[in-house]
Amino acid sequence: xxxxxxxxxxxxxxxxxxxxxxxxxxxxxxxxxxxxxxxxxxxxxxxxxxxxxxxxxxxxxxxxxxxxxxxxxxxxxxxxxxxxxxxxxxxxxxxxxxxxxxxxxxxxxxxxx
Amino acid sequence: xxxxxxxxxxxxxxxxxxxxxxxxxxxxxxxxxxxxxxxxxxxxxxxxxxxxxxxxxxxxxxxxxxxxxxxxxxxxxxxxxxxxxxxxxxxxxxxxxxxxxxxxxxxxxxxxxxxxxxxxxxxxx
Numbered sequence: 714x715x716x717x718x719x720x721x722x723x724x725x726x727x728x729x730x731x732x733x734x735x736x737x738x739x740x741x742x743x744x745x746x747x748x749x750x751x752x753x754x755x756x757x758x759x760x761x762x763x764x765x766x767x768x769x770x771x772x773x774x775x776x777x778x779x780x781x782x783x784x785x786x787x788x789x790x791x792x793x794x795x796x797x798x799x800x801x802x803x804x805x806x807x808x809x810x811x812x813x814x815x816x817x818x819x820x821x822x823x824x825x826x
Numbered sequence: 827x828x829x830x831x832x833x834x835x836x837x838x839x840x841x842x843x844x845x846x847x848x849x850x851x852x853x854x855x856x857x858x859x860x861x862x863x864x865x866x867x868x869x870x871x872x873x874x875x876x877x878x879x880x881x882x883x884x885x886x887x888x889x890x891x892x893x894x895x896x897x898x899x900x901x902x903x904x905x906x907x908x909x910x911x912x913x914x915x916x917x918x919x920x921x922x923x924x925x926x927x928x929x930x931x932x933x934x935x936x937x938x939x940x941x942x943x944x945x946x947x948x949x950x951x
Contacts, residue, residue, distance in 0.1 A: 751936075762942065763921075764941070774939070810937055812933070814873055814885075815876070815935065816873065817870055
């Protein structure tokens with residue numbers, strides 16, 4: 714199984730400042746035949762289902778604000794919120810879809826400082 | 827807009843059974859693989875099961891193999907999860923989720939682009 718490890722577990726950022734969340738996979742999720750990283754990011758607010766933010770490690774889902782960006786390749790990935798807004802308070806999860814069982818990181822809680 | 831509505835959750839005794847349903851609308855259900863993902867109270871997300879668009883096979887996380895069965899009825903646009911021999915550790919909100927790309931074969935799957943609101947399953951005596 715591919716283990717996904719996120720860091721930090723939580724972070725507090727001032728409004729308008731940058732938030733950075735890291736995700737590391739226990740093996741590469743880069744599929745060589747198409748050069749795509751099988752890695753996605755989700756945002757979950759309290760009492761709501763998760764919402765897709767980023768797929769293929771860096772492709773932003775339609776309707777997602779451009780302050781959200783994803784980067785990385787192979788085993789190391791980053792979700793960046795360039796200018797934190799109040800509505801971004803949530804738990805963020807990375808997920809690999811390279812192979813079953815599909816696995817998620819443990820989540821990172823983002824709060825306002 | 828894609829719509830996924832889960833139902834069938836509730837309180838069940840350990841060892842009992844429950845069948846969850848997920849009614850899908852506003853997309854061509856028969857073109858997409860579907861998943862069940864669960865979240866224990868206060869915990870993270872755990873993928874449970876996958877069924878490809880054509881129902882040709884099924885895939886499970888190890889902890890539910892032999893106890894849970896995912897199925898689909900493409901004529902009714904509905905996904906199911908039959909849960910038997912339930913344990914306390916199966917207590918969670920169960921979400922159905924749509925695969926992000928059509929016609930993915932076998933165990934191939936993609937990101938989850940739409941999720942239902944979830945249904946709570948509580949296993950307790």
